[in-house]
Amino acid sequence: MSQTARAPRSRRSTNRVTMDDVAARARVSASSVSLFLRNPEAVSPRIAPRIKQAIDVLGYVPNLLAGSLAAARTRAIGVVVPSLGNAFFAATVAAMQKEFDRHGYQLLLGATDYLPGREADIVRTFLSWSPTALVVTGCRHDDETRTLLRSARAPVAEMWDLGEQPFDLQVGFSHHAAGEAMARHMVEIGARHVAFIGARMDSDVRARQRCEGFSRTMLDAGIQVQVKDVAGDASPKAGSHALAEMLESTPEIDAIACSNDVIALGVLFEAQRRGMVVPHQLRVAGFGDLPFSEECVPPLTTIQPRATEIGLRIAQELIERAEQPAEEIAPRIVDVGFELVVRASTLAAPDQDVPV
DSSP states (O other), X not given: OOOOOOOOOXXXXXXXXXXXXXXXXXXXXXXXXXXHXXXXXXXXXXXXXHHHHHHHHHTOOXXXXXHHHHHSOOSEEEEEESOXXXXXXXXXXHHHHHHHHHTXXXXXXXXXXXXXXXXXXXXXXXXXXXXXXXXXXXXXXXXXXXXXXXXXXXXXXXXXXXXXXXXXXXXXXXXXXXXXXXXXXXXXXXXXXXXXXXXXXXXXXXXXXXXXXXXXXXXHTTOOEEEEEESSSOOHHHHHHHHHHHHHHOTTOXXXXXXXXXXXXXXXXXXXXXXXXXXXXXXXXXXXXXXXXXXXXXXXBEEEOOHHHHHHHHHHHHHHHHTSOGXXXXXXXXXXXXXXXXXXXXXXXXXXXOOO
């Protein structure tokens, strides 16, 4: 019976590269390396490249836990979002990360998948790392999460929504107002048989708020809204199936607002399959102003939620709070607003006649 020769195992060196090693290679003080890691822009342009090169050559990795033992804080920011696949939150997180990177902070990211109990679990895990700050989505939390956030020894930012009593910081806009703005537009263009399509509005609080604002404003104008809450995630398929079901029971529908652009895209697809001309026979609007919204046929009327601005403002505000005593900064609400973007899916061009 033959035996296969085995090469002797190599053992990794246990000698960890230290900040002093980086300082020696870059010919600077350890305090300069420490400053570079915290805030690269604060280091002289003459020596910053040397420190960066030394870090790269030596493969230096800062020991964040050791730093937290001295400062009782890691340079980590915990961020909780409902979904990692949602383009709205992806844009906000990307803007935050870019700004935090400039100041030497790292993101810890967790997704609840719209499950209420998940938020408390993620927040508890993040708090165990002694983060510099926490960012959560929305202003509505269960009792367990609220208790954790109130007891956090770090600033807490709530994003994408506005409430009355922020823990420390809220950056977002009114979703009720966004729904109201879309409803006023629909009334102005003559819509009379109106529907609203959303997905999982029992758990997606912000989509439900937009639906409530839309429906209330329509009712004030004497128009009853047919609401369709589809099961599962928002998708073109969900929008397509929702329109098909609605037309079976209410063929006179002449306008549909959707909780996001992805659902609205499915409504456009289904309308085209049925030979319905948008916007002459059916007006369609979404929410989010996603990259495809301006390029689909016809271009989609939507609400632009300023997702990037939300992320940037949160990062700037939290960095400021991290560098000042907590008692010197009062709770703050930042309303970034939104924009109603009217395109051809609800408003025909002046020279475009209604087909006969």
